[in-house]
Amino acid sequence: MDNQLRSLYQERSRESDTLGILLIQKKEAMSPLTDGFDAILLVISQNIQEQWYVHHYRHEEQRTQVITVNKEELNTWLAAGSNRRAVEWILQGKILFDRNEYISSIKDRLEAFPFELRKKRLCIEFAHLIRRYQEGKDLYLAGHYLDAFNHILHALHHWARLAVIENGFHPELTLWRQVKSIDAEVYKLYDELVSGEESLEKKIDLLLIASEFSLASKTNLACTHLIEVMDKKVTPWEIQELLIETDLVEYSFDLSILLEHLIKKQIVKEVHIESQTGDFYLRAYQVVKPS
Structure with a gap:
């Protein structure tokens, strides 16, 4: 296959x-890793104007997808987990061209997966988990069980990815096969939710209780990234300051609900600032210092 693709990647390697x-080859009849194509060529560039763009090619029976990505966009994919396939592309792909060992250094860091890399991913998944859990709980209390089930199922997926990252691994596309050997408790909850014999109402109720305990036990570790960012500023943060903070952009949408959770857990405190609007005060946020 390398020979068939040589003309595609040699031209790009000279740029x-x-x-x-990287070359990523299909391993199964239908492979989500390659979008069903026989192969993907991942080209990493440093100066393309677009964040990423795609070309599709065919040579005889060979179907190839060429993805060219800006290095900054690739870093975003890897840091935030926004493109879960990207990690597997780097770890499983065959290196065809590597200027100054650029890909090799990324691969080594991903394989090591130090806590410095993991802490943002943990906070992103935890923020998503908090939102899905709260929305599912509200829908359950309102009696909308099917909608509540959908949100709790999504919350479990974030819980599973959280467990995988916490144990030092990257979440794979086959997440539940991976979780089964890493966190049997989370896998059991998922299995009971989708195949248990209890009523839908009872299954959701049990999941909400389990989720409440997990949220309490994982908060400090999972929110390390946000706490460290907030600690960089001595004065309280207004919400807009946090929303535009570059290091928080990947989970800015869930930031408000995450802050409310941290206030309940007495990890963050609410600070009132006088405003120009009558008796209204601006809410600001500050990390609670240990006494």
Whole structure:
């Protein structure tokens, strides 16, 4: 296959902006890793104007997808987990071209997966988990059980990814096969939710109780990233300051509900600032210092 694709990647390897090229080959009849294509060529560049763009090719029976991505966008995919396939592309792909060992260094760091890399991913998944849990709980209390089931199921997926990352692994596309060997408790909750014989109302009720305990026990570790960012500023943060903070952009949508959770857990405190609107005070936020 390398020979068939040579003309596609050799031209790109000669471009001065190209940092590396990876080949990801289909391993199964229908492979989500390659979008069903026989192969993906991932081209990493440093100066393309677009964040990423795609070309599709066919050579005889061979179908190939060429994805060219800006290095900054790739870093965002890897740091935030916004493109879960990207990690597997780097870890499983065959390096065809590697300028100054650019891809090799990324691969080594992903394989090591130090806490410095994991802490943002943990906070992102926890923020998503908090939102899905709260929305599911509200819908359950309102009697909308099917909608509540949908949100609790999504909350479990974030819980599962949280467990995988916490144990030092990258979440895979086959998440539940992975979780089964890493966190049997989370897998059991998922299995009971989708295949248990209890009524839908009872299953959701049990999941909400289990989720409440998990949220309490995982809060400190999962929110390390946010706490460290907030600690960089001595004065309280207004919400808009946090929303535009570059290091928080990947979970800014869930930031408000996450802050409310941290206030309940007495990890963050609410600070009132006088405003120009009558008796209204601006709410600001500050990390609670240990006494």
